[in-house]
Amino acid sequence: MGHSMELETRGKRARTSSSSSLTSDQLSSLSDGLIHRIMSFLKARQVVQTCVLSSRWRYLWRSVPCLDIDQEEFETAGPNRDKEKEWHNFEYFTDHLLINNIPIALLDTFRLRVTGKCYFDNIQSRQAARWIRHGIKYSTQEPGIQRQGLSSSSWRVKRLHLSNISLDDSFMKHVNSGCQCLEDLELKSCWCTFHKITSDTLNNLILKDCYCSGLSVIASPMLKSLVIDGCRNRDDCLLVITTPAVAYLHLSVEVWLFRGGVLLNRMPSLAKALIHLQDNIQRPKKLSGDRFNLLDSVSNRFNLLDSMSNVRSLYLSDFKAMAISEEFPEFLNLRTLLLEKCDLSDNFQMLGHFLQHSRNLENLTLRHCKFSKNPKKRGRLNKGCLIQLNVRCKNLKLTEVIYRDDDVQMLVDLLSNISGDLPKNNIKLTMVDQDHH
Structure with a gap:
C-alpha cells in the first residue's frame, strides 16, 4: 500500500x-x-x-504516534460522485494502513471518522467498528509492546476519537480489557448499543449527538471532565453517573429523548457545571412530573443539584417552574450563577432558594428568563415573597439581567426590595431585540 x-x-x-x-x-x-x-x-x-x-x-x-483517518479525504466534488467507489477507496486504504503498515500498539492517539450519520446502523459504520476491534485485538502482535511495560493484551493509545460508527457491547469490552492507558474517549454521532461505560483510567469523556440504546451506567473514578451533549437514550433507561473526581460537567439533553432521566452520584470535586434541559416538544401527560423535576430533592430520577453542592460556577438553562422542597442544597462554594431561559413564574422560588443557599455568590446573571403574565399573580408576588426573602449572599457584587420585554419589572421589584441585604450588589439591565440571539 x-x-x-x-x-x-x-x-x-x-x-x-x-x-x-x-x-x-x-x-x-x-x-x-x-x-x-x-x-x-x-x-x-x-x-x-x-x-x-x-x-x-x-x-x-x-x-x-497520532493517526487521524477521515473518510472525507476520499470524497470527490461534482454531480457525478461515485459514493460506492469513494467508500471502496477509503476501505482499501484503511485496511492496508492498519493491517500492514502502522504499528498500532504504539499509537498514542487514534481518530476515525466515517462521514454521514450512522443512526441506521449501516454496513459502513459496522465495518469501521471492525477496524477499532482489530486495533485493540492485534496490537500486541507489534514488536516492542513488552518494552512499553504493558500487559500482553494492552493497546497504549491514550486518546480515542470516533465519529459516525456503530459501537456495541463488544466494543466496550475490548476497550476495558485492551486499552489500559486510555485517558480521552470522544464519541460523536455514534450508534451506541452498549449499556455501560466503565474505566479506571479515563480523564475526559465526550458523548456528542450519539444515539444510545439502554445506556445505564457511566462509572470512572479518575474522570475529570464529562460532556453529554445532544444525545438520546432509548428504552426509558435511567442513566446513573458515578464520577467522584469530575471537575467539569456539561449535560445538555432533550428531555423527550432522554425519558429515563439522569441520576448523578455525589461529585465533591465539581468546579463548573452547565446543565441545559431542552424541552421543545409537547410531552404526553404521563411523562411530565417527577422524572423531570430536577430541583425537587425527593425526585429519584433527576436529582442533580444535590450532587453538585460544591460547584463554583453553575449554568442552568431551560429549567421549568416547579415546587421546590425545603431540603434545597447549600452551595457554599458557588461564586457564579447563570440562569438562562429559566421559568421564574414559580413565585421566584428557584431564584430565592439560590439567594438563600449560596452565601458566597458573587456574580448572578439572568438571561432571557420567563416571568408570569398573569396580572393577579404579579400582584400577589409584589405583596408576598418579594419582601420576605432571607438573602444570605452578602458578597454579591453584580446582578446582570438580560431581557427582551417589560416583564422584567417584577424582577426589578424583587431586587429593589432586597437591595438593603445586598450592600455590594450592582444591578445591570440590558434589553435586547426580540430577534437577537
Whole structure:
C-alpha cells in the first residue's frame, strides 16, 4: 500500500516549486520527534503522502504516534460522485494502513471518522467498528509492546476519537480489557448499543449527538471532565453517573429523548457545571412530573443539584417552574450563577432558594428568563415573597439581567426590595431585540 501511495503522489512532487523543496529540506533537518509532531496535525492520507518528499521521509510516516483517518479525504466534488467507489477507496486504504503498515500498539492517539450519520446502523459504520476491534485485538502482535511495560493484551493509545460508527457491547469490552492507558474517549454521532461505560483510567469523556440504546451506567473514578451533549437514550433507561473526581460537567439533553432521566452520584470535586434541559416538544401527560423535576430533592430520577453542592460556577438553562422542597442544597462554594431561559413564574422560588443557599455568590446573571403574565399573580408576588426573602449572599457584587420585554419589572421589584441585604450588589439591565440571539 505504501508503494502504491508513492506512485499516486510522485507526479505531484515533480510539479512542486523550488521554494517547496527548500521547505521540505528545512523540515528534514528536524528530529524525528518534531516531524512526528507536525504529522499529528495532518489527516492519515496526507501523512502517507509525505513518503515522496525525500529518502528520509520514505518510512518516517509509519512510526507516527497520532493517526487521524477521515473518510472525507476520499470524497470527490461534482454531480457525478461515485459514493460506492469513494467508500471502496477509503476501505482499501484503511485496511492496508492498519493491517500492514502502522504499528498500532504504539499509537498514542487514534481518530476515525466515517462521514454521514450512522443512526441506521449501516454496513459502513459496522465495518469501521471492525477496524477499532482489530486495533485493540492485534496490537500486541507489534514488536516492542513488552518494552512499553504493558500487559500482553494492552493497546497504549491514550486518546480515542470516533465519529459516525456503530459501537456495541463488544466494543466496550475490548476497550476495558485492551486499552489500559486510555485517558480521552470522544464519541460523536455514534450508534451506541452498549449499556455501560466503565474505566479506571479515563480523564475526559465526550458523548456528542450519539444515539444510545439502554445506556445505564457511566462509572470512572479518575474522570475529570464529562460532556453529554445532544444525545438520546432509548428504552426509558435511567442513566446513573458515578464520577467522584469530575471537575467539569456539561449535560445538555432533550428531555423527550432522554425519558429515563439522569441520576448523578455525589461529585465533591465539581468546579463548573452547565446543565441545559431542552424541552421543545409537547410531552404526553404521563411523562411530565417527577422524572423531570430536577430541583425537587425527593425526585429519584433527576436529582442533580444535590450532587453538585460544591460547584463554583453553575449554568442552568431551560429549567421549568416547579415546587421546590425545603431540603434545597447549600452551595457554599458557588461564586457564579447563570440562569438562562429559566421559568421564574414559580413565585421566584428557584431564584430565592439560590439567594438563600449560596452565601458566597458573587456574580448572578439572568438571561432571557420567563416571568408570569398573569396580572393577579404579579400582584400577589409584589405583596408576598418579594419582601420576605432571607438573602444570605452578602458578597454579591453584580446582578446582570438580560431581557427582551417589560416583564422584567417584577424582577426589578424583587431586587429593589432586597437591595438593603445586598450592600455590594450592582444591578445591570440590558434589553435586547426580540430577534437577537
